Amino acid sequence: MREISQDAAERHKAKMERRKAVQDAEVEGKTLEKGLLIVNTGPGKGKTTAAFGLALRMLGYGRRVGIVQFVKGAWHTGEKDALARFGDLVSWHAMGEGFTWETQDLQRDIAAAGRAWEKARELMADPALGLLVLDELNIALRYDYLDVNAVVETLKGRRDDLHVVVTGRNAKPALVEAADLVTEMGQVKHHFAAGVKAQTGIEF
Amino acid sequence: MREISQDAAERHKAKMERRKAVQDAEVEGKTLEKGLLIVNTGPGKGKTTAAFGLALRMLGYGRRVGIVQFVKGAWHTGEKDALARFGDLVSWHAMGEGFTWETQDLQRDIAAAGRAWEKARELMADPALGLLVLDELNIALRYDYLDVNAVVETLKGRRDDLHVVVTGRNAKPALVEAADLVTEMGQVKHHFAAGVKAQTGIEF
Numbered sequence: 001m002r003e004i005s006q007d008a009a010e011r012h013k014a015k016m017e018r019r020k021a022v023q024d025a026e027v028e029g030k031t032l033e034k035g036l037l038i039v040n041t042g043p044g045k046g047k048t049t050a051a052f053g054l055a056l057r058m059l060g061y062g063r064r065v066g067i068v069q070f071v072k073g074a075w076h077t078g079e080k081d082a083l084a085r086f087g088d089l090v091s092w093h094a095m096g097e098g099f100t101w102e103t104q105d106l107q108r109d110i111a112a113a114g115r116a117w118e119k120a121r122e123l124m125a126d127p128a129l130g131l132l133v134l135d136e137l138n139i140a141l142r143y144d145y146l147d148v149n150a151v152v153e154t155l156k157g158r159r160d161d162l163h164v165v166v167t168g169r170n171a172k173p174a175l176v177e178a179a180d181l182v183t184e185m186g187q188v189k190h191h192f193a194a195g196v197k198a199q200t201g202i203e204f
Numbered sequence: 205m206r207e208i209s210q211d212a213a214e215r216h217k218a219k220m221e222r223r224k225a226v227q228d229a230e231v232e233g234k235t236l237e238k239g240l241l242i243v244n245t246g247p248g249k250g251k252t253t254a255a256f257g258l259a260l261r262m263l264g265y266g267r268r269v270g271i272v273q274f275v276k277g278a279w280h281t282g283e284k285d286a287l288a289r290f291g292d293l294v295s296w297h298a299m300g301e302g303f304t305w306e307t308q309d310l311q312r313d314i315a316a317a318g319r320a321w322e323k324a325r326e327l328m329a330d331p332a333l334g335l336l337v338l339d340e341l342n343i344a345l346r347y348d349y350l351d352v353n354a355v356v357e358t359l360k361g362r363r364d365d366l367h368v369v370v371t372g373r374n375a376k377p378a379l380v381e382a383a384d385l386v387t388e389m390g391q392v393k394h395h396f397a398a399g400v401k402a403q404t405g406i407e408f
Binding site: 002004008009012013016017019020023026027029030031032033034036039040041042044045046048049050051052053054056057058059060061063077078079080081082083085086099100101102103104105106107110130131144145163176179180181182183184185186187188189190191192194195196197198199200201202204 | 206208212213216217220221223224227230231233234235236237238240243244245246248249250252253254255256257258260261262263264265267281282283284285286287289290303304305306307308309310311314334335348349367380383384385386387388389390391392393394395396398399400401402403404405406408
């Protein structure tokens, strides 16, 4: 273990006392409670994964979570099996038809996005819902499968205490503008570049 | 719904066929399976939350998950309650003493980090473990509570198929160098700046 002189320990204590004063003042200045519009975007990993982490946290308080997936279809994922443990607290809807390069059918992709958005609106009307995850909605918006202004207006008109998380690369400026919290996941290093494949428990 | 001309539909199909060929070739080029060393760093939100999302995914496959928290102490969080549903599959250890500006005691912080690291080594030795989350280990490394070279060597020497996620701001270069996957969470917009406080189900 590192040896700490008494002098170093005292300097540390003084510094941390000042830091705590700043921290306490900051916390005191924040008094609002509101349902947040959260956007996880960027090219890096963790956009959807963090949304599921948030779902887990909300479920820990016994709050209902709705999940609409705009790209993923009915395929099997670890997170879906795991969330099945929470029974009726989770309302899961994989409404996609798969990646656009799989369907190769623009009309079909647009129709799927429309159905997914209808499901999202339906879930938003549930007064018991604490969190709504709109997974890969940014993809549907980017390709204009849905009208961004209509989507943003509906999201802004949600119940005051409903949290919504939107994931996917290339979030549209109008959505970022409307959001309370926007995180850009940046890719520093990726194992795919080293020839490692997508593995169970990590990518799906 | 958007009107799509037959011409536009055919151009889309041709483009997506080319995209699928590229995608398939990429997937085929990736054949390795290995336990990943994953680092979630950066000033934005979602570092710890994404690690818990990954834990959820792994639990969906019935794999054991170990969690060691280097800063958080025994306080109550939604994710802890939620993961309690998975019984023995989750081994949770909140080994911190709280934020450094709360303890104001350098020697105590160093001792806590040492105990947390010992617990991490113990969990790594469990052959049934699929994922180990080392939450806020980057903080302990940044303040030199632990020796970064010793930590990196131990992480490198882990079992071939054990995935490890390290979270926290300011990941040290030696850790980034050793990692397979590094994501930098960037803050684009934060609700704290608008006076919104930390809320249940979102921040804890």
